[in-house]
Amino acid sequence: MEKKDLRIVFMGTPEFAVPTLQALVENDYNVVAVVTQPDKPVGRHQTEMQPSEVKKYALDHNLPVLQPVKMKDPEFVEQLRSYQANLQVVVAFRMLPEVVWDMPAYGTFNVHAALLPQYRGAAPINWAVIHGETQTGVTTFFLDHDIDTGRIIMQKPFAIPDTADVEYVYDGLMNLGAEICLETLEKIIAADGHPESIPQEQMIPVGSELHAAPKIFKETCQINWNQPAKQVYDFIRGLSPYPGAWTTLVSPDGKETVLKIFKTNKTGNTTGELGHTAIIDRKPCIKAADELLMIEELQLAGKKRMNGKDFLNGIKNFDNYIIK
Missing domain, CATH: 3.40.50.170 (Formyl transferase, N-terminal domain)
Incomplete structure (x- = not known):
């Protein structure tokens, strides 16, 4: 032919x-x-x-x-x-x-x-x-x-x-x-x-596990902070830049806002409680099951995507927020 x-x-x-x-x-x-x-x-x-x-x-x-x-x-x-x-x-x-x-x-x-x-x-x-x-x-x-x-x-x-x-x-x-x-x-x-x-x-090797790849929906993209930081890190980059992994940010007065996260870095810092926030090197961090993840790029609902430092410039007392 x-x-x-x-x-x-x-x-x-x-x-x-x-x-x-x-x-x-x-x-x-x-x-x-x-x-x-x-x-x-x-x-x-x-x-x-x-x-x-x-x-x-x-x-x-x-x-x-x-x-x-x-x-x-x-x-x-x-x-x-x-x-x-x-x-x-x-x-x-x-x-x-x-x-x-x-x-x-x-x-x-x-x-x-x-x-x-x-x-x-x-x-x-x-x-x-x-x-x-x-x-x-x-x-x-x-x-x-x-x-x-x-x-x-x-x-x-x-x-x-x-x-x-x-x-x-x-x-x-x-x-x-x-x-x-x-x-x-x-x-x-x-x-x-x-x-x-x-x-x-x-x-298919004997005893191996096959991973499926089903369609992704909004619910699929919600971050589970109960997992080790490496799994959360992979989950976020696996949905970045689209459709974007998300979580719910709760202010000290109880106001809830959807927060999309596009890029993180592992810190090795194990202090703090699960789901609590912190500020390290003037960047926002969130505690996963074992360590804090530093948030490099994120987007609040209704706002533009920005880096972590710019985000902190527009929010007060971030380390008093929690993640739901």
Whole structure:
């Protein structure tokens, strides 16, 4: 098989998917159509419609765009079939029904932002950082009936420094995803559409624990200060800069305010009671289960994001506050 024999439908929505689509276009792959989410209403009155980042790129490069509301819609399925793709590539998109993923002769492969079978689910980057992993990566695998369980084609690792937040890992995996997609396509071409792939069950060491990566909601982001400082530290960077870990700050007179925390540092200082506040080196600190965490970047509800020193300039007697 040669590159020109591949007719590819690309499926993706957010910024994370754009470098992979760009890599396909710039390497002269035949992308016959792009499938992305419908435009979303934005603005105060929800009257403006905002296209996805993938749609913007596709239109700029004259690629046909499909935006189904329901993936099983018969009209969409027939329209998709009309492009006669023999391969589909998926990056950061919704779950596909069998009638869609099983349509091409060479199947549908997904670029997933984790080293499967670890971190199956919608938020693998966040959860890898939250759990304090020192390594994650990207995986290409063929879609099947269950989410993120298909046969693995390739994997590429990516190191997570202890100081890295989600933005750092997101950017790294976004570009690594484009690389692994191109290498996966080379394998598919070399194998006439049927590359070697490995069942995920064979990649699970005996007795190992699999971590899931479910979708993150506001409740997920609440900080549990009963944990050791290292776990709280990882939790905060695993949600920074978005959606942001939060806690409730209670003033001496009992007023409660939501406080988002984006960056902390471990102090090694074990003084104070759980959930109590302190000031060290003119920076706010909060006591976790075993030590104080220094708050480097934070945001009070209704205010701008700021560093810890600026925050203290605008609040009196911070060390008399508590965390709820």
